[in-house]
Structure formats: structure tokens, C-alpha cells
Amino acid sequence: MSEAPARLSLQEITRIYDGIKVVDRLSLDVEAGVVICLLGPSGCGKSTSLRIAAGVERQSSGRVLLGGRVISDEHCHAPPETRSVGLMFQEFALFPHLSVAENVAFGLGPDENRADRVRELLARVGLARFGDKYPHQLSGGEQQRVALARALAPRPHVMLMDEPFSGLDKRLRDEIRDETLAILKDEGAAVLLVTHEPEEAMRMADQIALMREGRIVQVASPYNIYNTPVDLEAAAFFSELNVISSRVHGAQTDTPFGLFLAPGHEDGAWVDIAIRPQHLRIDFDRGGQGPAPSVEHGVWARGHVTRARFMGGESLVELRMDHDGRVLKAAVSGVFLPAPGTPLWLALRRDRCFVFPGRGPRHDG
Ligand code: ADP
Numbered sequence: 266m267s268e269a270p271a272r273l274s275l276q277e278i279t280r281i282y283d284g285i286k287v288v289d290r291l292s293l294d295v296e297a298g299v300v301i302c303l304l305g306p307s308g309c310g311k312s313t314s315l316r317i318a319a320g321v322e323r324q325s326s327g328r329v330l331l332g333g334r335v336i337s338d339e340h341c342h343a344p345p346e347t348r349s350v351g352l353m354f355q356e357f358a359l360f361p362h363l364s365v366a367e368n369v370a371f372g373l374g375p376d377e378n379r380a381d382r383v384r385e386l387l388a389r390v391g392l393a394r395f396g397d398k399y400p401h402q403l404s405g406g407e408q409q410r411v412a413l414a415r416a417l418a419p420r421p422h423v424m425l426m427d428e429p430f431s432g433l434d435k436r437l438r439d440e441i442r443d444e445t446l447a448i449l450k451d452e453g454a455a456v457l458l459v460t461h462e463p464e465e466a467m468r469m470a471d472q473i474a475l476m477r478e479g480r481i482v483q484v485a486s487p488y489n490i491y492n493t494p495v496d497l498e499a500a501a502f503f504s505e506l507n508v509i510s511s512r513v514h515g516a517q518t519d520t521p522f523g524l525f526l527a528p529g530h531e532d533g534a535w536v537d538i539a540i541r542p543q544h545l546r547i548d549f550d551r552g553g554q555g556p557a558p559s560v561e562h563g564v565w566a567r568g569h570v571t572r573a574r575f576m577g578g579e580s581l582v583e584l585r586m587d588h589d590g591r592v593l594k595a596a597v598s599g600v601f602l603p604a605p606g607t608p609l610w611l612a613l614r615r616d617r618c619f620v621f622p623g624r625g626p627r628h629d630g
């Protein structure tokens with residue numbers, strides 16, 4: 266039984282500017298009803314990839330397919346308006362001299378039942394009574410919703426969105442993200458959304474494609490990319506990290522927190538054990554020995570509090586470790602603000618530690 270082809274398929278896309286590969290053999294499939302976030306730091310080639318998918322720019326090599334049909338390769342290049350693709354960019358770029366309803370109707374052909382579709386979409390984005398207003402009479406969030414309605418009006422098979430929420434203030438953003446996601450899911454489009462913010466990708470994406478220097482380094486669900494990152498840089502993209510350097514002996518490595526498995530690393534090699542502040546455990550000093558070792562946490566090690574800050578949902582506690590003077594950060598949910606100098610015991614959630622090839626001991630403690 267053959268499966269339906271992906272709505273949008275980028276295959277081995279490369280884009281060269283002035284001799285530099287800003288997109289480097291990028292391959293990605295986006296299925297109907299699925300949101301994929303292209304996530305990466307500024308300048309890594311996200312917008313270029315999206316413009317190539319839209320057809321407003323042409324790749325140096327590689328091909329673009331829609332519904333299994335080649336729409337751009339070395340021989341052919343379908344223009345953007347023929348691609349059944351909805352576009353939403355950072356600047357909403359509504360037409361200032363057109364009303365809200367006229368903006369939404371803009372992409373619809375004359376033969377379509379325009380008034381009905383416009384009414385339906387404005388109701389969908391919560392702007393049923395705004396049809397006669399003009400863009401300058403709307404807030405940023407309302408403008409964003411008009412732009413969404415306009416992009417969705419012709420029922421595109423694919424939605425391409427480039428940092429569409431970055432113009433909104435932070436409090437509004439989460440609400441609009443959730444609303445937008447619900448509408449996109451309802452419409453069943455294949456969505457490729459570009460962002461440089463990991464929180465946005467975690468919130469919106471079914472799958473995150475993590476990009477670095479023109480390449481995709483990992484594609485995974487938000488849960489998996491957070492909990493099984495491919496390398497130290499990928500891990501560090503999603504949160505602060507504690508990094509402990511250690512040497513390998515017999516496929517394991519001995520640390521003040523006990524032994525860790527380091528399969529695939531050679532004897533004598535350095536590894537970096539990375540752990541998020543959320544995955545450190547803290548316990549009070551009871552009797553001076555610390556809590557008993559366990560399978561989940563291994564050996565506990567002692568440190569002294571250097572700083573503790575309340576961050577809202579959680580507290581961030583920094584400790585200087587007795588054994589090597591290194592400072593580690595632990596996030597504790599709720600309010601936990603021990604005074605500087607307080608002795609505390611620390612352990613690592615062992616199933617949440619990542620062991621990566623290392624470059625040797627750091628001098629950052
Ligand atoms: P991102 O969206 O991830 O921030 P872009 O795709 O916009 O990255 O840009 C990737 C790289 O390509 C950057 O170094 C940028 O300066 C370069 N670039 C983008 N567009 C052009 C262009 N038209 N001409 C030359 N270089 C470009």
C-alpha cells in the first residue's frame with residue numbers, strides 16, 4: 266500500500282549566495298495537518314528555505330515537490346501564485362487602503378463566493394464585526410489575525426509562516442499562537458513555520474527541525490528534541506545547561522555524582538555530561554552524609570548556595586560544589602530561596618543526562 270505523498274517536500278535544497286552555501290542540502294517533508302517548525306539562530310538560512318518553498322526565490326540545486334509533483338528543479342520553476350501556498354511574514358503587510366474584508370478577499374478569485382468565505386474567516390479569527398475597519402484602526406494582534414485570515418482565504422494546501430508572531434507584544438503572543446494553531450489544525454494545511462525562539466517551536470510544533478549553518482541537524486518532536494538532543498549545541502539551544510567534563514575508562518566515566526555510561530567513547534577521551542537545571546535534584550544536609558545513592562539519582566554531592574532567585578514558576582538556585590568549586594544551577598519549582606552559604610546536596614536525574622564528546626576540562630567554574 267503506498268502512502269499519500271507529502272504536501273510539501275524539499276529535497277536536497279542548496280542555495281548559494283556569493284559562493285557561500287546559506288542553505289546546504291536541506292531535505293524536509295511536511296504532511297497535511299502537521300506543523301513543522303524550522304528552528305535555528307538568526308542567519309542560519311531559515312527564511313531563505315521558506316522563500317524557496319514559496320517560489321519567490323529559486324534554489325541553486327535540489328527540488329521542491331507539492332503533493333508529489335515536482336514544481337521546481339533545474340528544469341522548471343512554478344511561480345508562487347500557482348502553488349496553493351499561503352504566506353505569512355513578520356511584517357503583516359496588510360494593504361492600508363483596503364478594508365479588513367477587502368484585505369481578506371484579496372487572494373480569492375472573482376468566481377468564488379467571496380462574501381461568505383470572508384465572513385466565515387473573520388468569524389473564525391474572532392473579528393466578525395471588523396470587516397469595514399481599516400488596518401490602522403486595529404491593534405497589532407488584530408492585524409495579525411487579519412493577515413492569517415487573508416492567507417487562509419483561498420484554502421491553501423501549504424502555509425508558510427516566517428516569524429509571524431515576533432511583531433506582537435509578549436503577553437498577546439501566547440494567546441494568538443494558540444488561536445492560530447487551532448485554526449491551522451482545523452484547516453488541515455501543511456504548515457512550515459520559521460522561528461528562532463525555542464519556546465515558540467515547543468508550543469506550536471508537531472515536529473521541530475533544528476537548523477544550524479544551512480543544515481538541518483535534528484528533526485524530532487518537541488519532547489524528543491528536548492530530552493534526546495543530538496549534540497551539546499542542540500541541547501543548549503533549549504535551556505541553560507550544566508556541563509561536567511570527565512574522562513572515559515572502559516565505556517564509563519567516574520564523576521562526583523557517580524559512574525555514568527559512556528558507550529562508544531574511547532578510553533582516555535573526554536566527555537561532556539550535560540544536564541538541564543530542571544533535572545538537578547536538591548536535598549538538605551541531614552547529618553552531613555547526604556541522601557543515600559539511588560539508581561535514579563546516583564551519588565549525591567555537596568555544595569553551598571551562592572545565589573537563589575525567584576523566576577515566577579520556579580526558583581533558580583546556584584551552588585558552588587565542594588569537590589571542584591564548579592558552580593551548578595538547579596531549577597526548583599515554586600519558591601525555594603535558601604540563603605547564600607547554605608549547604609545543600611545535589612544529584613542528577615541520571616535518565617536526563619546527556620553524554621557528548623568533550624574537549625576536556627573547562628575553566629568556567
Ligand atoms: P534566517 O532567516 O535564518 O535568519 P536567512 O535565510 O535570512 O537566515 O539568511 C541566511 C544567510 O543568507 C545570511 O547570512 C544572510 O545574510 C544571507 N542572505 C540572505 N538573503 C541574501 C541575499 N539576497 N543576498 C545575499 N545574502 C543573503
Ligand code: MG
Pocket residue numbers: 311312313
Ligand atoms: Mg529570517
